[in-house]
Amino acid sequence: MNWLSGLKKNANFRFDHGDFTVLDCETTGFDFKKDRILSIGLVKMRGGHIQLKSSIEIFIKQENGLQESAFIHGITREQLASGLQEKEALEYYLNFIGNDILVAHYSLFDRNMLEEALRRQGMEKPANSWLDTMDLEVANYPDHEGNAAKLKLDALLEKKNISAIRRHTALGDAYSTALLLQKQLKECAENGMFESNQLHGRRNTLL
Secondary structure, X not given: OOOOOOOOOOOOOEOOOOEEEEEEXXXXXXXXXXXXXXXXXXXXXXXXXXXXXXXXXXXEOOOOOOOOHHHHHOOOHHHHHOOEOHHHHHHHHHHHHOOOEEEEOOHHHHHHHHHHHHHHOOOOOOOOOEEEHHHHHHHHOHHHOOOHHXXXXXXXXXXXXXXXXXXXXXXXXXXXXXXXXXXXXXXXHXXXXXXXXXXXXXXXXXX
């Protein structure tokens, strides 16, 4: 399957000059039409350096109460109760990301969840470029394409000796992905890849 199928092509950008926001969404499930975002973790990266002081985790109130999946993510009723309404959370998200390149591990899922939430609230989706750490891994290790076990976040963190902190929380996973991105971009430079248009394309399926 063509990775570019059904997706607008990213504007080309350089890896070493990019301003990145690395993100992760924890959700009530995997159906972007029916499920909802519980929390969004956002980590800034500037000049290859993670900006921890600029990192945030946004919790979103749930109209139908706490879903069972929230226990998996370690999210409490109190955190959701003190969170933002969905529209307010999305406004905060848009203000935070600005014109940054958005990065996630298997970014299509997070992108679908965020864009469906924006559509639901009558808000326009931003024109930011996206970068998927799974695509970076395949670019550096072409034999990993199609190998789900090798492309899972946990597998890549272990492979690159990255200690996961608060795994399966939005901010914890965003931070782990930012650490992964740092190492992947170094590998890209070693392999002569400095721009996004040197990648094969953007992923539209898990494999």
